Amino acid sequence: AALRHAIAGSEVRCVQRDRDRYGRIVAVCVAGGVQLNRHMVREGWAVALPQYSRDYVADEETARRDRRGLWAGKFDRPEEWRREHRRR
Numbered sequence: 001a002a003l004r005h006a007i008a009g010s011e012v013r014c015v016q017r018d019r020d021r022y023g024r025i026v027a028v029c030v031a032g033g034v035q036l037n038r039h040m041v042r043e044g045w046a047v048a049l050p051q052y053s054r055d056y057v058a059d060e061e062t063a064r065r066d067r068r069g070l071w072a073g074k075f076d077r078p079e080e081w082r083r084e085h086r087r088r
Contacts, residue, residue: 002045002069007031020052044069047077 010032018026029036040046041056044063047070048056064071076084 002043003036003040006034006036006039006043010034012036026052042068044071 008031012029012031014027014029016025016027020026037046038056038059041048042059042063044067046056048054048060050057063069
């Protein structure tokens, strides 16, 4: 719903920047002049991945400080959750 609202009927354009180590496309997507990657992180609906890029770290810090989205309550970053739930 958050992404649908950000797009609001605009055309979405994505530009491939890279491929990750699994061969997945890494892209920047824009709709209606809004960079969707940044928007989702800044609003707290996605996390920055500083091990791959520092592009969205400040946006995540803003979301955390303002307790937006996932940061409004208790939230474990995916890597923290995986570490705590490894098969033993």
